Amino acid sequence: MGRSLRAAHRHISPYPHMSMSHFISVEDALLHILDAAPRQGTERVGLSDAPGRYLAAPINAPADVPAFDNSAMDGIVVRRDDLTALPRTLPLVGESAAGHPADRELGPAQAMRISTGARIPQHADQVIPRELCDFGDGEVTVRELPAHDHIRRAGDYLSQGRPALFPGQRLDAASIGLLASFNIAALSVVRRPRVTIIATGDELVELGQEPGPGQLVNSNAYMIEALAKRCGATTRVLPITPDRYEAVRAAFEEACATSDLVLSIGGVSVGEHDHVRRVLDERSSGMTFWKIRMKPGKPLAFGTTEGGTALVGLPGNPASSFVGFQLFVRPLLACAQGVPRDQASLPRVNAVLDAPVQGAGRRRTYLAGQWYAQRGVMHFAPLSDQSSGNPALFAGATALGIVEEGIDSLSAGASLPMLLLPGS
């Protein structure tokens, strides 16, 4: 794939006179990126270190769940055949409590106290919740027969050997609980992708330094690092790289040696000091594209090295970097960790727009906003200043509203799709 796309890319002039029809669509860009997602190896981790990791191999139930027939209610346990006529009084012959199963079987015309989760004694086949019983001295009267037997049979939830968790599944609290119930203390997960972040720009100063005239803090590196960590990666942020071709090339060289993914920030547009694209092209065995029909985030470069490292050049504007990450890098990191493609992107739902918004002609527009639900209907409230240079834009955003290509404006009340941003 790389070779033919590289050829296609070479055929197209990549510079400013490039027409909009040569820009790649968001969907095509994503397909190319996911085709090149680096494959991660696996490693073993203890259960406490497993939350948020991605399962490497299926986990089958090692035994029936539940492991033994047990009661779903507090009450008594009887033989159903003894309750053909009600009310019926039966002698209480013992108890099966959780953790203390009865040491005897249940005989005919007998009842036994039982608690939720306690083992069903042999020959018993009906639990009666205590609300349907009257207790006397050493006996119990059953007033009513419930419709259900209130017994959780061995293997009802999962039978031994059945697949319970699947490769690519992110280990959340519930799956960690299930693994613990299987008595699994260590397991195989996908190795975390190693991401190196290269911020380029002579105007940048390191966090904690005082910006001089015309300078600003390298804030994007921290935003991108936070996002990459949230997506399961380990991260390394290189010192700020000046706007010199040799410096950008050296930074990429260093990063590629130890990374599954190199993310650069800035210097990817057409300015005289923008060197990322050239370096990325030189390092790639198949640079796949450069410009995407979207706003913000139009200049986004992608390639892969001979060694399989993915290279993404994110634009420098904070909103452009953020959107580029959410649309392309998030799914790339998810797929690299085994998530199926159709689950790798942000969830998309339809919403009602709260205020009028502008589109961007032939580019698809992504708007920062907040979602809320009112009477079962999802709404999208766009934030006020949608400038891609605004570092405050996405700080309060919970959704990305989408204005499709070719739509110049949408009025309040219009329907639009939106992507839901996960909290991070």
Ligand SMILES: Nc1nc2c(c(=O)[nH]1)N[C@H]1C(S)=C(S)[C@@H](COP(=O)(O)OP(=O)(O)OC[C@H]3O[C@@H](n4cnc5c(N)ncnc54)[C@H](O)[C@@H]3O)O[C@H]1N2
């Ligand atoms: N003649 C043209 N100029 C520009 C075009 C174009 O098509 N023709 N595209 C514009 C668009 S759209 C974008 S997006 C930007 C992207 O440019 P770069 O990726 O080359 O980014 P820079 O020029 O390096 O920086 C843009 C902006 O972002 C600030 N920045 C950069 N890095 C950081 C960082 N790590 N932390 C915080 N802020 C950062 C930088 O100071 C600039 O203000 O190009 C347009 N220009």
Ligand code: MOO
């Ligand atoms: O693509 Mo740029 O991100 O419009 O500012």
